[in-house]
Each structure stands twice: as structure tokens, then as C-alpha cells.
Amino acid sequence: MNENNNVKRSRRGSGAITLRDVAKLAGVAPITASRALNTPTQVSPEVLQKVHDAVQRTGYVPNRMAGGLASSRSRLIAAVVPSTVMSVFMETVESLNAELFDAGYQLMLGQSGYSVEREEALLEAVIGRRPDGIFLTGILQAGRGRTRLLASGIPVVESWDLTPTPIDMLVGFSHADIGREVANFLIGKGRRKFALVRASDERADRRAVAFAEIVTKHGLGAVFEVNVGSSRTLVSGREAMQRVLAELPEVDAIVCSSDLLALGVLTEAKSRGLSVPGRVSIMGFGDVPFLADMVPALSTVRINGAEIGRRAARFLIDRAEGREVEQRVVDVGFSIVERDTT
Amino acid sequence: MNENNNVKRSRRGSGAITLRDVAKLAGVAPITASRALNTPTQVSPEVLQKVHDAVQRTGYVPNRMAGGLASSRSRLIAAVVPSTVMSVFMETVESLNAELFDAGYQLMLGQSGYSVEREEALLEAVIGRRPDGIFLTGILQAGRGRTRLLASGIPVVESWDLTPTPIDMLVGFSHADIGREVANFLIGKGRRKFALVRASDERADRRAVAFAEIVTKHGLGAVFEVNVGSSRTLVSGREAMQRVLAELPEVDAIVCSSDLLALGVLTEAKSRGLSVPGRVSIMGFGDVPFLADMVPALSTVRINGAEIGRRAARFLIDRAEGREVEQRVVDVGFSIVERDTT
DNA sequence: CGGCGGATTGGTAGCGCTACCATTTGATCA
């Protein structure tokens, strides 16, 4: 059982079973045991069997820190998201994680969106782990962070946006296109007086600008904008709707930067007895899972978050295994989902 | 700039800046540089300054894999959750992560809830990283997984439940208590015919059993139960409500195992013109963030997920830093939130 | 029969950091 041979163990180390122990038990050299576990085709069937037996008997679990240090491959991928609660990004993180796990990679999760110093600290912490790849939600503007990432040489996937100058790889879609298409869609439905309810977010900015551009081109009045800051809650949607109604009573379409805000706008509209979409149209963004089944079902812009995760995972895995990625930018597109509120 | 001295670099290694490079630049020994960064009180101010300058100039980021290997402290904490999308657990993960980050720890995220083999593989992958702690949503039943975790000696926090036999530490609340309190609450409001709409989930089981117990004790008829399996969506809530109405038309209270299911039940009730709570009461579970602001606002059971995350983080950090945790089990309780649907 | 090549196994030397112990220095005290 617990063999307590007279070889004195060092006070250092964790005391756990090591590859050395397994090799000794199997009667082979450590390096052979390593090969049995990592490149089984390179060892004879008998040795393979003996090593597997030894692993079973000892309950050996390889120390990936040591392996990573020796091979300069951590098999870790870091993902940075602004928030995890009620976030459209989680669908992406879920599929990213699933895909990575199947390929033998582990996910590290970092939350950005606090202060700038914390952002910096997060990046440092991430790089310190020497991940084989980094997934970013959003695109990284020029600055210390970008420089650092570039210098680290770690493969990076930016996402949820499109830019002509990605750091490395990119899986996203065009927010300007969305703004334009939504505008055209609503104008096509006969809407004329627009309001935007939105959070402070540069991607929402891009959609808003493109939206306003089209509205202007059609000679329709200015777009009334309510910015709720960083409070993307249902109740701030309600409050925003009150503002909209007070300032632009003749509004007939409200475009929101998130489904939750749209739900708030809808709630307020209903509580005032405004008919939707008779009196006003309401559009969300993101298509959170339960939206389709509500009554009324919110019209929204659907992003295939799972697809973004999968593509990003494949990019990152390819690069981690040393394969070149030819087409480094993928546009996964979007779709306008017309339901009951437009 | 890029000093290319005639010392031939080994082909191994990542080629990144190491502590050795920093030390050389600062004119001190590597170990002194290490101390300047990790235990700054142990070096003189001048050395500290020189080392910091060297770090600045080189953009050095310590390799945490190497540090972890040498010190047997990875500064990694693993969190295992069943799902990340629209999940009540994410509030917990968010606060856990925030708290850990401030203490210098990184979060690894693993998703369970797939197959049993994957569960096993996940645990193995997690242990392979030698995290300083593991956070589990739910409690781990006896079995291979539990044995393995116990054998690894890694501090573990189980959560979202209470058991007299935790692996190690526990931050949770009693599902049986919830079942009982909800039953008493509804009976106190004059409700007599109960239905349960629930997912397959042992914690929901425990609530259901305790709920039925109280109902029986009051001499009220059997509780009609609809099990939606693993599909915790709004639409399965609607379908479940149809079943309930067909089988137990005189139902006057429906208790759901998640807010989303309750939203579905509510949707169906409204679309059939049933008055809520006049004709039927509806209760959810979890209190997802936007519920309070909807019209009608769903009554539910609130769990303080953020508090669970914070407590778990503190437990894990304490243990990682070698402090003993006296009280290893914490009951964070719950509260019944009465809003418009009861 | 010597030699060649593939398959299998082993030894050595790190990966980049820190635990542990030793040394140096300068201040303090009997």
C-alpha cells in the first residue's frame, strides 16, 4: 500500500504522485512513461499496458504546470469578458469552453470592465499564465494593453466587432451594418420618428451612428437618443422610455442596445397602454434565449454567439498546435428577427 | 534596444524575458530580483528601485507556471458550474472571480453537466492544474469524483446546498427549508390546490419533497407535479402549465423550480386570461435580476448568489494562504420575495 | 557477415522560478 521506503523525501514539492513514481512502479524510465501517456504510438504495447496499470493503481494525475513549463505549451486559453451576469457573451463563452475542452484545453476567465488599472492588472495576470491563446470580447484599442499583448506574442482572437486592424485574429460582425439594416427595416415598415435607448458602449455607438446616417438620408427628423450609461437593466429601459415619451411624444419606433433595455421599454409602453407595434415599434439587440417565447415576443437582432465561440476556439487551437490560420478574419453576420413588436 | 549579445540562447524555452534577464539588467542576483517583486520589504529601497526600473524597461511579466511549480502554489482557483448561459450561478461566479482577482488569484472555469465521462475528464483536467482551491456548484455525491478530490488534498467549497457530510467546506442553504417555507407561505395565503413545475435536479427534488410534506400535513390533496427534464426554458414552462391546467383544472398555486419556468407558466396563464394572482398564484426560484421590474413582477425565492461567491472566495483564499477555517459550513439562507404573482 | 535503418528505450539537461541555507555587512552592546 503506502510504501514508506527509506528514501527521505524532500521537504519541497507537493508530496503528490509524480511521473517518476509511476515509472518506477511500471519498471521503465520516466521519459518512457511520459511517452506512454503523451505519444502512445511510440511505445510498445507491453510498456503501454504497464504504465496504464501503474497510473490506475497510483491515481496519478500529471502536473500540467510542470508539463507546460517544460514544453512552453500551457494548454490554457484565457477569455476576457466585461461581465458574466445576464450577458449575451456567455453563450459564446459556453461554446468556446466546450470546444476547447474537447481539444484538451482549459479556460481561464477574466472579467474586464472595472477600472483601467484593473484592466491592466488583468492583462498582466493573464499573460503571466502564458496561455496558448487569448479570447477577447470586443476589440482592443491602441494603448498599453494592445502593446503588451502584441509583445507577448500570444495568439489573440478579438470578437463581437469588425475592424480593419485586428491585433491578430477576429471573429465578429459589423455593427455599422446592423445600424443601417435596422434603420432600413423600420423605415420600410413605415416608421418615421425614431428614438434610441442605449448604453455607453462603443459598439452601440457605431450602430447608432450608422442608424442615424440612414435616417438622415431619408430626410427624416433627428434621432432622439437616451443614453443609460452602464446600467443595462430593465428598469433603466423603463425610465428611458419615460424620457423618450416626454421629449418626443410622436415617436413611432424605439431601437435599444440590448434586449433587457427593450424589455423595459416594452414594459413601460404596455403599462401606459400604448399599443405595440401599432403605436410604437420596439427592437432589441442580442436575442437572449427566452425572448422568442414571451408574449409579446420581442423583435431583435440575433447574433450567433455560439458560432463565434466555436470559430474562435478553432482559430486558437489551430494556432496553439502550430498551424497557420489563413483567413484570420471571419464575419459571422447577424439577422434581424421580426417578431411581435415591429 | 534588442540586445543580441553573443551568448547563444537555447532552442528551448519561450524566448520571453525571464527573471534572470531582469536581475542582470538591475545588477543583482535572480533571487534578489525575485524578492524585490514578491517580498519587497526584504530588500533595500535602492535595489527595489533598480529592479522595478528593469521590469519597466523590459516589460517583464513573471511566469506563473514556473513560480507555481517551484512553490507548489498555483494561485489558481477552479470553479465548476453546470451551465453558464442564463444561469443563476453566474452571479456567484462573478463575485467569486472579483474577490479572487483582488487577492491575486486567477479563475479557471469548467462546465459540468454533460456526460459522466466528461465529468470525470473535467475533474482530472482541473486537478492536473494543481489549483489552490476548487469551487463546486452543488454537492458531490460519493463516487469516483469525490474520492479523487479527497485524494488530491485540494481545498474544496461545495455550494448551493447543505449537507451534513461536505467534502471539505460548504456555503449553501437548505432546499428543504425553502420547500417548507414556500408551502407555509402559500397555504397562509389561502391556497389549497398545488402544482409543481420543475426540472430534473436533485435540489429541486429536495424542495419538492419538503413542500409536499407540509401540504400533506395540512390535509390538502396531493401535489401535482410536472417534470420538464433538463429543459429549463420559458416555453417548457408554458407547456407544463398546459398540462397542469388539463390535469388539475382547479389548481390555485404553481411553484416552479426556476424563474424562467415560472415566466413560462405566467405567460401561459395570461394568454388564457387567467387572473394572477386572483385565480392562480405563481412562484419562481432564483430571482434573476430583471424579474423585479417586470409587470407583473414575479414572486420568487431569492438566493444571495453574490454572497455565496464572496464567502467561498474567502474560504478558499484563507486555506490557500495556510490559515485554518474554523467554521467550515455557512448557511447563507434565502428569502421569499412577495411581488405581484402571489 | 558487416552494415543499415527503423523501432524502442534511456540519459541529460534544462523550462523559469523559489525554498532553504550560507554569507556578508554594519550596527549594537557588554
Add this chain to the structure above:
DNA sequence: TGATCAAATGGTAGCGCTACCAATCCGCCG
């Protein structure tokens, strides 16, 4: 003055694994 001690610095030897380079064995060829 020498002994004593704390503060500051350095040297060495790993942590547990894998890259790289032998060494060995066996079958097969000319």
C-alpha cells in the same frame, strides 16, 4: 575590542515535466 545579531544579498538545488540526443536491439539487405 570582540561578540552578537539583524538586515540584506547570494548560491544551490530542486519543483515535475519534456526536448534533444544518444544507445540499443532487431530484422533485413547486398
